[in-house]
Amino acid sequence: MAYTLLLRNCAQLLTLAGAPAHRPLAGENQGNWRLLPDAYVACVEDRIVALGPMSELDETLVTPATTVLDAAGRVVMPGLVECHTHLVFGGNRAQEFQRKLQGETYLDILASGGGILSTVRATRAASSEQLLDQALHHLLGFRQYGVTTLEAKSGYGLDAETELRLLEVAQEAGRRQPVRVVPTFLGAHVPGPEYRGRPTEYLQMLVQEVLPNLHPQDVPFVDIFCEEGAFSVSETRRYLEQAQALGFRLKIHAEQLHDLGGCEMAAELGAVSIDHADYLTPAGAARVARVSGGNTVAVLLPLVPLFLRQERYAPGRAFIDAGLPVALSTDFNPGSCPSKNLWLALSVACLKMGLTPAEAVAAVTLNAAWAIGQQQQCGSLEPGKRADILLLHVPSLEEIPYWLGENPVQQVIIGGQLQPA
Ligand code: NIG
Ligand code: FE
Numbered sequence: 001m002a003y004t005l006l007l008r009n010c011a012q013l014l015t016l017a018g019a020p021a022h023r024p025l026a027g028e029n030q031g032n033w034r035l036l037p038d039a040y041v042a043c044v045e046d047r048i049v050a051l052g053p054m055s056e057l058d059e060t061l062v063t064p065a066t067t068v069l070d071a072a073g074r075v076v077m078p079g080l081v082e083c084h085t086h087l088v089f090g091g092n093r094a095q096e097f098q099r100k101l102q103g104e105t106y107l108d109i110l111a112s113g114g115g116i117l118s119t120v121r122a123t124r125a126a127s128s129e130q131l132l133d134q135a136l137h138h139l140l141g142f143r144q145y146g147v148t149t150l151e152a153k154s155g156y157g158l159d160a161e162t163e164l165r166l167l168e169v170a171q172e173a174g175r176r177q178p179v180r181v182v183p184t185f186l187g188a189h190v191p192g193p194e195y196r197g198r199p200t201e202y203l204q205m206l207v208q209e210v211l212p213n214l215h216p217q218d219v220p221f222v223d224i225f226c227e228e229g230a231f232s233v234s235e236t237r238r239y240l241e242q243a244q245a246l247g248f249r250l251k252i253h254a255e256q257l258h259d260l261g262g263c264e265m266a267a268e269l270g271a272v273s274i275d276h277a278d279y280l281t282p283a284g285a286a287r288v289a290r291v292s293g294g295n296t297v298a299v300l301l302p303l304v305p306l307f308l309r310q311e312r313y314a315p316g317r318a319f320i321d322a323g324l325p326v327a328l329s330t331d332f333n334p335g336s337c338p339s340k341n342l343w344l345a346l347s348v349a350c351l352k353m354g355l356t357p358a359e360a361v362a363a364v365t366l367n368a369a370w371a372i373g374q375q376q377q378c379g380s381l382e383p384g385k386r387a388d389i390l391l392l393h394v395p396s397l398e399e400i401p402y403w404l405g406e407n408p409v410q411q412v413i414i415g416g417q418l419q420p421a
Helices: 094-101 106-111 116-125 128-144 160-176 199-213 233-245 262-268 282-292 303-307 316-321 342-353 357-363 366-371
Strands: 005-014 035-044 047-053 067-070 075-078 080-082 147-153 180-188 221-224 249-254 273-276 297-300 326-328 389-392 409-414
Touching: 080 366, 094 106, 116 160, 128 147, 128 160, 128 409, 147 160, 160 180, 160 199, 180 199, 199 233, 221 233, 233 249, 233 262, 249 262, 262 273, 262 282, 282 316, 297 316, 297 366, 303 342, 316 326, 316 342, 326 342, 326 357, 326 366, 342 357, 357 366
Parallel strands: 005 067, 005 075, 080 147, 147 180, 180 221, 221 249, 249 273, 273 297, 297 326
Antiparallel strands: 005 035, 035 047, 075 389, 389 409
16 A cells, blocks of 8 residues: 655664564663664554665655655654653642752652642642643643653542543543543542541542542553652552552552652552652662563653752663663653653663663653553554654764753654644
């Protein structure tokens, strides 16, 4: 069948395909890492149908109706998968940024009724239309950075009605523009203000009043913040078990500020991802990799310690060496990372977590897709997958993390459609 879209003369085509991918990648030498010089990728409608060296391009399938992009001197790679965001929220926390600059910590601000709780007040006060407008604004920003699929958590409502509203806003935002939105329920972010000091009762409320109103086919993941000032490991375990019994897949915010053991507990339950993990030790990572059989992805968020003025970054190099697959995300949210620049996160992961450029690229594509259960659809360039493709300005893989903070994207393609700049 004639190609509808062709990218030809790609200086480097980063496919991340190759050997059959049964699990996310831990390290560069797993067969899936493919970098083809002088290559093409061809699509029909919204699917990739062929790719390979230019010498093997079947020119008979290139017709006057084919949109052709010349990628000479350019890298072509899969669209970015942003696997951890708090997309929907009201207001911002620029004032707390000042407090942080004067020395207050993240947990100090939360304990004083600020932090997440201040965003909860602004979010409850906002209408669904206002929240949707803001979410669409942020999604446009992500799309300009080359994000083609994005996970969006609730978690700034902290009552049944607002939490359900936030998930509806996230889903509606997904319908209104091209970036695919995968919603996650994070009602268990911290106990709602009405449940101060009563975390167990708050979680019971979520189990009784919210989870029965959600369907795993629409909202596939349930997440929780396991940390001092949020939920303990035992509260978290019980809640995640209840969510799992209702058919949801599990995620956890854990080992962000202390080593409490949340990551290992969640991996034992088969969590699809363990997120933050700055305080997870290499030995803990090895246990997570073992109990999960390499199927749980550590989602590392290198812009968060940077923004919170912390010295401790997850030892990503050691995680990968221990067989624990790593994905990267911004954690976009108003408190700990108001940045949508996943390329900057990628660079900081190389600088502060010891990832190689190839591992970091896999961490924002294929492994990120695994972290949100989208690996059949996106995250690599393979025939049959969705045509979510980036054409970059840069000529080689090693220049991707090098141009610190720059957006290397020249053209974004989602489902075979060229996106406006
Ligand atoms: O992933 N750590 C918990 N939750 C968010 C931050 C939320 C906020 O401060 O508003 C995070 O970093
Ligand atoms: Fe988060």
